Amino acid sequence: MLIVQKYGGTSVGGLDRIENVANRVAKARDEGHDLVIVVSAMSGETNKLIEYAEHFSKSPAKKEMDMLLSSGERITAALLAIALQAKGYDAQAMTGRQAGIVTDDTHTYARIESIDPKAMQNAIKEGKIIVVAGFQGINKNGSVTTLGRGGSDLSAVALAAALKADQCEIYSDVDGIYTTDPRIEPHAKKLDTISYDEMLELSSLGAKVLQNRSVELAKKLNVKLYAKSSFSDDKGTLITKENENMEAVMVSGVVLDKNQARVTLRGVVDRPGIAAEIFSALADANINVDMIIQNVGTDGLTNLGFTVPQSELENAKKLVETFNHEIQGVDFDEHVCKVSVVGVGMKSHSGVAATAFTVLADSNINIQMISTSEIKISMIIDEKYGELAIRALHEAYGLDK
Numbered sequence: 001m002l003i004v005q006k007y008g009g010t011s012v013g014g015l016d017r018i019e020n021v022a023n024r025v026a027k028a029r030d031e032g033h034d035l036v037i038v039v040s041a042m043s044g045e046t047n048k049l050i051e052y053a054e055h056f057s058k059s060p061a062k063k064e065m066d067m068l069l070s071s072g073e074r075i076t077a078a079l080l081a082i083a084l085q086a087k088g089y090d091a092q093a094m095t096g097r098q099a100g101i102v103t104d105d106t107h108t109y110a111r112i113e114s115i116d117p118k119a120m121q122n123a124i125k126e127g128k129i130i131v132v133a134g135f136q137g138i139n140k141n142g143s144v145t146t147l148g149r150g151g152s153d154l155s156a157v158a159l160a161a162a163l164k165a166d167q168c169e170i171y172s173d174v175d176g177i178y179t180t181d182p183r184i185e186p187h188a189k190k191l192d193t194i195s196y197d198e199m200l201e202l203s204s205l206g207a208k209v210l211q212n213r214s215v216e217l218a219k220k221l222n223v224k225l226y227a228k229s230s231f232s233d234d235k236g237t238l239i240t241k242e243n244e245n246m247e248a249v250m251v252s253g254v255v256l257d258k259n260q261a262r263v264t265l266r267g268v269v270d271r272p273g274i275a276a277e278i279f280s281a282l283a284d285a286n287i288n289v290d291m292i293i294q295n296v297g298t299d300g301l302t303n304l305g306f307t308v309p310q311s312e313l314e315n316a317k318k319l320v321e322t323f324n325h326e327i328q329g330v331d332f333d334e335h336v337c338k339v340s341v342v343g344v345g346m347k348s349h350s351g352v353a354a355t356a357f358t359v360l361a362d363s364n365i366n367i368q369m370i371s372t373s374e375i376k377i378s379m380i381i382d383e384k385y386g387e388l389a390i391r392a393l394h395e396a397y398g399l400d401k
Contacts, residue, residue, distance in 0.1 A: 001166045002034040002124070006134065006156035009043035010173040011230035012076050018042075021171075021230060022083035025129060029089060034124050036163060038134040038156040039080055041072025062107035066136075066146045069108075070096070073133035073152065081131045091129040094119070097144070099130075099159065101137030109148035112137060112155075115162035124163075132159065150211025157214045161221035168223050169236070174209050175229035176237035177202070179399040180254045184387050187400035190234075191252065195242040195344050198252050201376045205255040205340045215239065242344050250352060251343035251397040256390045258337045260290070261313040262368065262380060263306055263320065267328025270302040278304070278323060285319055287312045290338075291371045291380060301328070305369065307380060310334055336368065337386040340378040341393060353377050359396045365389055 005025070012018050025037055049068050053060045077093040084091035100116035123130050134152025139145050147154050153170055160168035175190065177199065182188040194202075196219035203212035209227050218225045218239065228236030246252075268274060275294065282289055287308055295303045308316050313334060320330055346352045356377055360367055365388070369380035381389060394400060 001032075002036070002163060003028065004036045004038065004156050004160040004163065004165045004168045006038040006152055006168070006170050007040065007230055008152065008170075008172045009040045009045070011171050012039055012041075012080070013043040015079070017230075018076070018079050018083055022080060022087060024171075024230065025080075025084060026087055026089055029129060036120060036124070036130045036132060036159055036165070037080065038132045038152055038159065039073060039076040040134055040152040041069075042076055045072040045075070063143060066107050066144050069146055070133070070136040070144050073135050077131045077133040081129075084129055084131070089129055090127055091131055092123055093131045093133070094123075095133050096136035096155065097138045099132045100162075101155065101158070103137040103139055103145045103147070105139045105141070105143075106145070107143075108146055110137065110139070110145035112147070112158050115158055117159075117162045120159070120163060148213075150213055153211050153214035154217060157217045157221070157223050157225065160223045161217075166224070167226060168218070169226045169228050170210060170214075171228050171230040172209065173229060173231060174227070175232050175234045176227050177209055177239070177253070179252070180390055180394050181256065184256060185391050185394045185400070188394070189399060191237050192235075193238045193240060193246065194252055195246050196239060197242065197375055198246075198342050198344055199239045201340070201342045201373075202253055202255055205257055205338070205342070205376070205378065210239070246344050248345065249343060250345040250349040251341055251399065252345070253342050254390055254393045254397070254399065255340045255342065256337060256386050257340070258383060258386060259309050259311065260307050260336050260338050260380065261310045261316075262331075262333040262336050263308060263313075263316055264331040264333075265304040265320065265323075265327050265329075266331065267301045268304050269326040270300050274326060275304065278320075279306075281319055281322070282308075282316065285315055287316050287319065291369045291378065293369050307336070307338070307369065335383045336380050337383045338378055338380055339386060339389045339393065340376055341397070342376050344375050346375050346377075355396055356393060359392050360389060363388060363392050 081091040081093035103110035134155040178188040180188045225239040290307045292306045365385045371378045
């Protein structure tokens with residue numbers, strides 16, 4: 001079986017942890033598997049490199065930053081290959097370029113355009129364990145590029161697809177996908193399987209185990225994806241195509257996202273195109289708008305509310321000020337959070353939303369905004385009630401059983 005394994009920063013955070021990864025890889029090799037290993041930089045290494053660059057400039061050139069930041073993964077790849085060689089295994093480290101990863105020209109957030117797997121395929125035929133530096137590739141001009149946040153996960157999924165690997169295993173310090181954050185709800189259960197769409201919702205709504213770009217690519221390329229821990233032998237969670245068994249379960253998980261801020265525009269001139277102008281301006285400023293609610297207009301005025309990440313609130317405030325001539329007032333609230341209920345079973349089960357609303361009402365929690373999709377219900381509530389809401393919803397949908 002050909003397996004692509006990816007080890008994150010905490011899994012390779014020091015020499016002892018790289019040794020642990022080498023032992024895991026050696027065990028898989030002894031079981032007869034062909035292996036391509038993708039590694040992140042050691043935890044803290046990327047931040048350290050950014051600090052070095054900012055010592056000289058607060059806005060360093062992105063092309064040079066790609067050259068700099070890509071070195072972290074190359075160091076890990078070389079060290080893991082050396083550790084495997086010391087154990088008697090034939091291992092070869094490769095940069096993204098040597099692995100055949102070609103991207104577009106967008107430095108620091110490049111997208112993979114193609115992969116030429118010939119060099120890897122030849123090395124596999126020679127019996128080598130390949131260790132690839134994740135998070136990086138080259139553009140058509142030969143310049144080093146990096147793939148942005150979660151880039152090593154993306155590298156692993158793309159390589160698994162290019163090599164037609166049997167499965168792709170993403171290793172971190174978490175042993176799978178849980179029904180909710182175990183730090184909030186001790187009765188959270190680890191899921192054996194979850195659909196691509198559910199995982200995409202959970203990732204975008206605040207779950208940190210897998211980055212949504214990698215899940216999106218796995219779904220597109222039909223890569224069998226596992227989330228596992230590098231510190232245990234647990235089988236982890238399989239992320240795969242939706243099936244009938246998944247649909248039998250009404251809800252798969254509940255998520256809390258505290259990185260939310262609410263903006264309410266009061267007395268907006270109710271004319272055609274005003275919402276388009278406001279949200280186009282926010283988009284042009286790269287401000288990510290999530291939930292939107294607009295009241296029915298009266299007396300030529302309407303109220304318009306939306307949420308943004310807390311980190312983007314200051315930029316949103318400045319932009320909204322440019323519309324002051326068409327707005328009577330603006331309110332900002334950083335003390336909100338988003339609780340979400342996710343499950344493909346919602347398509348075939350009625351009453352999922354009613355249950356959520358009833359549970360929060362019984363807990364005396366006021367819902368400020370609601371957003372729904374085919375497999376998700378999200379609600380904005382007061383931040384201080386976030387964890388209480390998660391525990392109540394988790395119990396209401398029987399996720400602790």
